[in-house]
Amino acid sequence: MIFGDTVTLVRPRVTQDRYGSDVLDYGAGARTVVPGVCVQPRSSTEATTDARDMVTTGWRIYTPAGMDLDVTPTDRIEWAGRTCEVIGEIARWPHPIRPGAVHHCEVDVQKVSG
Incomplete structure (x- = not known):
């Protein structure tokens, strides 16, 4: 089954440090x-x-047709015992028949070890 994986999106809570800078928790x-x-x-x-x-290892996450994914570049993805960072912007491919709709998404993630 090609769409048999499950991922967990982790959207950080934004707090501020003592200098007023945003900190992702x-x-x-x-x-x-x-x-x-x-x-x-x-x-x-x-x-x-x-x-x-x-070692830097990367993966690409694909959604099935008709599935938009609520993910941002500051989110993290947990999958198969790994915590990965989202790399760059999310590719939301336009639907070829329904104007304004998303056909599917592609998200690049990576994990750096060492």
Whole structure:
């Protein structure tokens, strides 16, 4: 089944630090479970330095036709025991028949380890 994955969207709660700057609090954020999506590998890179080894792994999340996804670039995605950051803007593909409607969404996410 191509749309058999379930992800959890984590929308951070915005608070302010003592200097008045916005701080994103993911621990206190709103969590929304989204079933029926497809998560596919996107890319992976490795960097080795004297200080540390770093691996960046990416995935792309696809929604089925007719499903718009309420996700923003500051959200995080939990999937398969991983917490990933949303990369860039969300691609909302226009519906070819219904003007103004979304056909499907594509969301790039990544996890950095090391």
